[in-house]
Amino acid sequence: MHEFDLSSAIVQTVNKHAAGRKVTHITLRVGRLRQVVKDTLLFYLAIVGKDTPCEGATLEIIDVPAVLRCKTCKDEWEIEIPAFICGTCGPGAVEVATGEEFMVESIEVEDEKEAACTAPR
């Protein structure tokens, strides 16, 4: 259900960087811990992006695996279930290495001429 609001956040971010140009493609980087349902996100993006520069843009989602790191033994491992525990050192010193990302990685826009990127940072 959070995909609707996440879609709005994506469209807002993309349109800011598009700076009025038509967006043809959006690449997202989404960590597995964000619990985002891709099909639902696609469904809402089509609705939220309508009548904005995003309308009709294709979407690519780069899945980022949920990887934990133990601050004590420095071991890193990927998890498939939410168990935030180091097999060697226990639960105390575990941090998330990757998997919490929710980034707009890049967009492709239509330009009148071949110009360098002028999108605001």
Next chain:
Amino acid sequence: MHRTKVRVVEDALDANNTIAGANRGDFDRADVTVVNLMSAPGAGKTTLLERGLAGLDEEGLRVGVLEGDVQGSFDADRLAILHIPVVQLNTDNGFGGECHLDANMVRSALPDVPLADIDVLIVENVGNLVCPAEFRIGEDSRIMVCSVTEGEDKPLKYPLMFRACELVVINKVDLLQHLDFDVDRLEANIKQVNHEATVMRVSAKTGEGVDEFRAWLKALPARVAAAAIHAHDHDHAHGDHDHGHDHPDHEHATA
């Protein structure tokens, strides 16, 4: 027509986080500690506040509440008996309400919140275990209420929410005698996703464990202030801010 690829690399929730930062600035200037109180619908957030906040001003802690609801002022009306500042914030924007509070909604309500007259502001979020965990509102601490009628597996199903919280209040423990519910298992599951979380067993109805919640709340402003000083020293020692973003290399991701 030429197509240009624009590198963005921006958290899609940055716009919300920027406003949350502005809220945080206002709270800090007013010396108010802010708590984001979250739970599933019906877990007992408002009952916990009714019981937990009563008479706290006489014990030296002035608390205000910002009540987030999809619609109506039922919760704010219930808290009126406490004679503390309560501000209602409805998320209904005409075609059905939002399922969470975001930084901008909280910002819009701030002019009504008497920040100068309170030490702690509790923002009671909309009942929901998913969306509220994603939208920072400028809070110092996050509490979630989880009741024993919800199932022991909830931390494993909603890790995003359980990981975001500093305190998990297990509520309605007075019902345990009637339920086939393993509260130790719930606590173990909470610890499995969030080892750092403080866990309390409470019945907001009978008052069991509520004193512990009150003590936690009373100690919060000093603890937040101490953590801020520590973070400040840490920043100076390292000369850099940790923004908490990890940017994995491309080869680690699977497209």
